[in-house]
Amino acid sequence: MVETVEIERLFRHQSGKAVATLTRLFGDVSVAEEAVQDAFLTALRRWPRDGLPPSPEGWIMVTARNRAIDRMRREANRQARQADAVVLPSPDDPVDAVMDDELRLIFLCCHPALAMHARVALTLRLVAGLQTPEIARAFLVPEPTMAQRLVRAKRKIQAANIPFRVPPDADLVDRVAAVLAVIYLVYNEGHTASTGTELVRDDLCSEAIRLARHLVELMPDEPEAVGLLALLILTQSRRAARVDAEGLLIRLADQDRSLWDRELVAEGQELVRACLRRNRPGPYQLQAAMAAVHSDAAAAEDTDWSQIVALYDQLIERAPSQVAAMNRAIALAELSGPEPALAALDGIDLEDSHLYHATRAEMLHRLGRPELAVAAYDIAIALATNDAEAAFLRRRRGLAGGT
Amino acid sequence: MTQYLLSVHYVDGEGATPAEELEAAYADVDALNQTLQDKGVWVFAGGLHEPSTATVVRVVDGEALMTDGPFPEAKEQIGGFWILECADLDEALDWAKQAAVACKAPVEVRPFQDA
Numbered sequence: 046m047v048e049t050v051e052i053e054r055l056f057r058h059q060s061g062k063a064v065a066t067l068t069r070l071f072g073d074v075s076v077a078e079e080a081v082q083d084a085f086l087t088a089l090r091r092w093p094r095d096g097l098p099p100s101p102e103g104w105i106m107v108t109a110r111n112r113a114i115d116r117m118r119r120e121a122n123r124q125a126r127q128a129d130a131v132v133l134p135s136p137d138d139p140v141d142a143v144m145d146d147e148l149r150l151i152f153l154c155c156h157p158a159l160a161m162h163a164r165v166a167l168t169l170r171l172v173a174g175l176q177t178p179e180i181a182r183a184f185l186v187p188e189p190t191m192a193q194r195l196v197r198a199k200r201k202i203q204a205a206n207i208p209f210r211v212p213p214d215a216d217l218v219d220r221v222a223a224v225l226a227v228i229y230l231v232y233n234e235g236h237t238a239s240t241g242t243e244l245v246r247d248d249l250c251s252e253a254i255r256l257a258r259h260l261v262e263l264m265p266d267e268p269e270a271v272g273l274l275a276l277l278i279l280t281q282s283r284r285a286a287r288v289d290a291e292g293l294l295i296r297l298a299d300q301d302r303s304l305w306d307r308e309l310v311a312e313g314q315e316l317v318r319a320c321l322r323r324n325r326p327g328p329y330q331l332q333a334a335m336a337a338v339h340s341d342a343a344a345a346e347d348t349d350w351s352q353i354v355a356l357y358d359q360l361i362e363r364a365p366s367q368v369a370a371m372n373r374a375i376a377l378a379e380l381s382g383p384e385p386a387l388a389a390l391d392g393i394d395l396e397d398s399h400l401y402h403a404t405r406a407e408m409l410h411r412l413g414r415p416e417l418a419v420a421a422y423d424i425a426i427a428l429a430t431n432d433a434e435a436a437f438l439r440r441r442r443g444l445a446g447g448t
Numbered sequence: 449m450t451q452y453l454l455s456v457h458y459v460d461g462e463g464a465t466p467a468e469e470l471e472a473a474y475a476d477v478d479a480l481n482q483t484l485q486d487k488g489v490w491v492f493a494g495g496l497h498e499p500s501t502a503t504v505v506r507v508v509d510g511e512a513l514m515t516d517g518p519f520p521e522a523k524e525q526i527g528g529f530w531i532l533e534c535a536d537l538d539e540a541l542d543w544a545k546q547a548a549v550a551c552k553a554p555v556e557v558r559p560f561q562d563a
Contacts, residue, residue, distance in 0.1 A: 158537060204559050205450070205557075205558075206536045206537050206559060207536065207538075208536040
């Protein structure tokens with residue numbers, strides 16, 4: 046008896062390849078998606094009764110192709126005759142062909158002409174193989190809204206003729222960055238839910254890591270892709286230590302490091318070493334390197350803060366941002382004390398960020414200025430976007446002397 | 449191949465552009481038009497007079513009513529446009545980037561429905 050969960054898992058892992066190949070064959074991402082979805086529904090009906098086919102992957106590809114051809118015939122589509130001649134990749138073909146299609150599909154879904162939320166939804170639906178209701182739940186939007194978002198995005202791809210191809214070299218750096226940004230956003234959405242009460246939404250985190258892993262397989266020579274994977278894995282390694290029994294956030298410095306997943310730490314550190322060896326550093330590699338430095342320290346006080354500050358300097362040189370400047374100030378506090386850190390924070394424009402005010406509050410608290418610290422915590426709490434973070438800040442405010 | 453409308457958007461009522469800047473923009477646009485024609489992507493292009501020269505015609509109960517001024521009364525107005533035939537959106541976006549540089553204004557890229 047094949048369980049529904051097993052069928053869902055198989056489709057999640059295999060359908061991206063089928064969608065990618067059929068998009069190339071039929072020139073229409075919607076046709077490809079619907080055909081694979083039809084195959085999924087057929088599998089849900091048949092497999093529990095007949096058992097798994099010998100090659101589920103091949104079955105999905107062939108069934109979906111036949112569904113697409115049926116549909117085109119029914120709709121008397123002018124591409125139908127062409128579709129009859131469509132030749133599927135056979136198991137003897139080099140795997141490169143399917144991988145090229147998958148890469149094209151990823152670049153299509155992450156095209157900068159699409160809105161960010163559309164890129165994320167498309168990538169999860171078409172590349173990662175999630176079902177629309179799952180994506181809607183993960184992003185806390187009603188299912189019809191998510192379905193509409195996907196329809197609109199696919200419509201734009203078709204109407205505006207967004208190309209299904211790996212971008213030319215001249216655009217590759219920017220376009221890879223756009224793909225990495227989508228995966229990073231998926232991870233972050235799962236890691237720190239921006240709304241709601243549940244701090245960690247594991248499914249999004251593991252999907253993001255799966256996507257990043259796959260991207261590294263598809264683009265092994267892209268050090269930033271390896272850097273992103275390393276960053277996500279090292280962040281994920283601290284998952285068990287990040288939230289306490291009541292679901293409250295625990296800062297890196299206060300985490301029980303014995304709860305860190307040693308296997309993930311080792312894998313992440315190895316990836317960091319591998320990409321840094323290429324000597325083509327970029328923002329994700331540098332952030333991954335910082336995460337690796339933290340992972341090296343058996344206790345918070347063993348952290349090599351001079352290396353962290355140096356990595357922030359490199360990061361800010363390449364990708365200047367107020368957030369990076371704030372995080373550098375936090376590292377500087379550990380290296381040189383709260384006073385220079387507070388001075389650095391004064392030059393940063395992040396008035397709307399609860400993290401900025403929380404950081405200022407922390408420095409003021411350490412400098413023994415309780416009134417100012419409590420006032421800064423009040424602003425941070427008012428700006429916090431999820432319950433776990435607000436609760437954490439209230440606790441810190443209490444420690445700083447607030448009532 | 450897909451045809452795209454590249455429309456140049458200006459903010460209405462913003463201070464007049466200095467004459468020499470305007471002249472430079474015209475020269476840049478001329479040069480771009482030449483390139484577009486040489487490359488075979490050019491279908492049509494034109495600059496428009498200011499929005500206040502527009503007249504709107506609408507039919508109400510079978511009768512044509514005319515009103516002065518642009519439709520709608522938006523802050524941003526189309527100052528000119530190109531119609532280009534390109535292989536795909538990426539090519540259209542490349543041209544749009546050059547158009548935005550030449551016109552010093554944002555350019556919207558929108559696909560035509562298939563004829």
